[in-house]
Amino acid sequence: xxxxxxxxxxxxxxxxxxxxxxxxxxxxxxxxxxxxxxxxxxxxxxxxxxxxxxxxxxxxxxxxxxxxxxxxxxxxxxxxxxxxxxxxxxxxxxxxxxxxxxxxxxxxxxxxxxxxxxxxxxxxxxxxxxxxxxxxxxxxxxxxxxxxxxxxxxxxxxxxxxxxxxxxxxxxxxxxxxxxxxxxxxxxxxxxxxxxxxxxxxxxxxxxxxxxxxxxxxxxxxxxxxxxxxxxxxxxxxxxxxxxxxxxxxxxxxxxxxxxxxxxxxxxxxxxx
Amino acid sequence: xxxxxxxxxxxxxxxxxxxxxxxxxxxxxxxxxxxxxxxxxxxxxxxxxxxxxxxxxxxxxxxxxxxxxxxxxxxxxxxxxxxxxxxxxxxxxxxxxxxxxxxxxxxxxxxxxxxxxxxxxxxxxxxxxxxxxxxxxxxxxxxxxxxxxxxxxxxxxxxxxxxxxxxxxxxxxxxxxxxxxxxxxxxxxxxxxxxxxxxxxxxxxxxxxxxxxxxxxxxxxxxxxxxxxxxxxxxxxxxxxxxxxxxxxxxxxxxxxxxxxxxxxxxxxxxxxxxxxxxxxxxxxxxxxxxxxxxxxxxxxxxxxxxxxxxxxxxxxxxxxxxxxxxxxxxxxxxxxxxxxxxxxxxxxxxxxxxxxxxxxxxxxxxx
Numbered sequence: 294x295x296x297x298x299x300x301x302x303x304x305x306x307x308x309x310x311x312x313x314x315x316x317x318x319x320x321x322x323x324x325x326x327x328x329x330x331x332x333x334x335x336x337x338x339x340x341x342x343x344x345x346x347x348x349x350x351x352x353x354x355x356x357x358x359x360x361x362x363x364x365x366x367x368x369x370x371x372x373x374x375x376x377x378x379x380x381x382x383x384x385x386x387x388x389x390x391x392x393x394x395x396x397x398x399x400x401x402x403x404x405x406x407x408x409x410x411x412x413x414x415x416x417x418x419x420x421x422x423x424x425x426x427x428x429x430x431x432x433x434x435x436x437x438x439x440x441x442x443x444x445x446x447x448x449x450x451x452x453x454x455x456x457x458x459x460x461x462x463x464x465x466x467x468x469x470x471x472x473x474x475x476x477x478x479x480x481x482x483x484x485x486x487x488x489x490x491x492x493x494x495x496x497x498x499x500x501x502x503x504x505x506x507x508x509x510x511x512x513x514x515x516x517x518x519x520x521x522x523x524x525x526x527x528x529x530x531x532x533x534x535x536x537x538x539x540x541x542x543x544x545x546x547x548x549x550x551x552x553x554x555x556x557x558x559x560x561x562x563x564x565x566x
Numbered sequence: 567x568x569x570x571x572x573x574x575x576x577x578x579x580x581x582x583x584x585x586x587x588x589x590x591x592x593x594x595x596x597x598x599x600x601x602x603x604x605x606x607x608x609x610x611x612x613x614x615x616x617x618x619x620x621x622x623x624x625x626x627x628x629x630x631x632x633x634x635x636x637x638x639x640x641x642x643x644x645x646x647x648x649x650x651x652x653x654x655x656x657x658x659x660x661x662x663x664x665x666x667x668x669x670x671x672x673x674x675x676x677x678x679x680x681x682x683x684x685x686x687x688x689x690x691x692x693x694x695x696x697x698x699x700x701x702x703x704x705x706x707x708x709x710x711x712x713x714x715x716x717x718x719x720x721x722x723x724x725x726x727x728x729x730x731x732x733x734x735x736x737x738x739x740x741x742x743x744x745x746x747x748x749x750x751x752x753x754x755x756x757x758x759x760x761x762x763x764x765x766x767x768x769x770x771x772x773x774x775x776x777x778x779x780x781x782x783x784x785x786x787x788x789x790x791x792x793x794x795x796x797x798x799x800x801x802x803x804x805x806x807x808x809x810x811x812x813x814x815x816x817x818x819x820x821x822x823x824x825x826x827x828x829x830x831x832x833x834x835x836x837x838x839x840x841x842x843x844x845x846x847x848x849x850x851x852x853x854x855x856x857x858x859x860x861x862x863x864x865x866x867x868x869x870x871x872x873x874x875x876x877x878x879x880x881x882x883x884x885x886x887x888x889x890x891x892x893x894x895x896x897x898x899x900x901x902x903x904x905x906x907x908x909x910x911x912x913x914x915x916x917x918x919x920x921x922x923x924x925x926x927x928x929x930x931x932x933x934x
Binding site: 464466467469470471472473474475476477480484485488489491 | 618620639640641645646647649651653654655656657658666667669670671714715718
């Protein structure tokens with residue numbers, strides 16, 4: 294046995310303890326019954342799953358997916374031109390540093406800081422009022438809008454970094470070749486640049502969409518009581534209602550959805566690679 | 567001859583203060599295979615980019631088909647380029663790569679199909695349409711790059727060192743195929759290379775480039791046999807260069823001497839007694855005789871064999887003359903001399919036929 298296989302075994306053990314075991318526990322819990330004394334207890338039941346068919350829960354799923362989609366598309370629309378600017382910029386390393394610096398503080402604290410920006414007499418409203426763009430302060434905080442803004446703010450770097458690496462790998466001589474063959478500006482973008490950066494778009498969107506579905510503290514802090522999302526619902530089931538089996542079942546369903554999404558993307562990747 | 571298809575008039579190009587191209591005037595005719603030959607970094611590629619439209623000249627005018635195109639973008643020029651890096655689209659299949667120019671023209675699907683298959687057929691890759699370009703070998707990628715550029719029959723095809731990354735044998739095949747393709751399609755080719763052998767064997771005419779300037783334009787035979795200056799003589803083929811003085815004139819000839827041996831040459835450049843000139847002899851024009859083979863040695867230079875390289879069809883010799891100057895000679899096996907047996911350090915006599923040398927005005931010393 295060599296060093297390499299030793300390291301590999303370590304990795305497997307790590308994966309078993311911190312990846313597979315917790316997942317197995319959640320899966321098991323989702324089939325158990327609720328118990329006030331021990332949190333979970335026998336007998337096995339499918340009831341945790343059948344209650345999820347309630348229309349209000351379905352609505353919650355749909356709204357979460359919608360908000361995650363909106364946040365992901367907004368991140369993409371902002372990050373795509375930004376990444377292009379980044380690879381063309383002479384101050385690339387400085388700009389990348391600026392993208393990374395916020396990671397040095399806890400993202401929870403940064404979410405609280407967003408309140409100062411978005412509240413009724415916060416920075417944004419003061420600025421817009423001062424510029425006479427609005428007459429009355431906008432009610433931004435404690436709405437789905439605030440949640441989306443929070444998600445975009447937190448997850449933007451996860452979109453930029455993969456886009457940046459894929460765009461940097463792009464051979465700009467291809468654009469010249471396309472121009473030479475008669476491609477106009479529209480064709481240059483849609484037929485050459487976009488398809489060649491599609492992998493970056495896919496991996497960036499995944500890195501944004503997955504956390505956007507589950508980040509519970511952003512809706513908690515910015516969304517107020519009305520905008521409960523899937524992440525909060527799961528958190529509530531575990532820590533407030535103390536219904537662990539229900540929380541576990543919701544997690545399992547969410548996870549299955551995301552795995553399905555991953556498989557779909559993996560399939561579509563073949564077209565591009 | 568008809569009006570030139572491409573006409574460059576007094577082209578200058580500089581980046582900032584750095585001059586890249588100096589005063590280039592050039593006409594290329596319809597159906598011609600024209601080669602730009604020069605060492606790397608001499609501005610050949612920049613000239614191609616001026617013709618394709620990726621750069622605009624600092625001064626001067628470019629005409630394609632009598633149309634002034636200085637500021638016409640590449641998309642609107644009836645000119646395609648085969649890039650040195652091929653620049654095939656990695657996200658598209660072979661078929662779609664070739665179809666690209668046709669799709670830009672919004673050609674109907676059934677016509678696209680016909681044209682693409684025809685182009686693939688011309689480069690002998692008809693069965694490869696559905697492959698990904700990443701699955702192709704270097705030579706196949708090269709062919710696809712050519713098919714992509716000829717699919718909509720441009721008036722001019724620019725080829726930027728297209729064969730430089732292929733191995734020797736494949737390069738030879740592709741040279742032949744390119745030439746055949748050019749004849750079949752009757753498209754004007756402007757071919758850039760630093761390989762003089764490639765230039766000589768493929769071109770109708772060659773433009774010899776040096777440091778941003780066209781030194782000479784002519785048929786392969788003209789540039790090889792009557793070079794304009796020292797750079798052209800040295801860049802195209804091997805050359806032995808002697809720095810000599812004109813001693814006297816006699817009829818149409820001039821009298822001079824090399825290594826104290828008096829010689830008589832055709833006065834091709836109206837040189838006067840006292841002029842310093844270069845006398846250039848190609849290695850294959852030199853005869854090297856062993857001592858026992860010659861009876862009289864008038865007009866022959868004494869020397870000593872330094873190096874013998876057997877090359878199959880020739881024997882390449884390095885001969886040290888009495889002053890120590892080294893010259894190269896290629897001896898062919900033929901009925902006069904089918905043995906060509908030389909031994910190192912052997913004393914020999916060196917000779918060439920009067921009139922086979924080239925005389926050029928003195929530029930810089932080449933005596934060692």
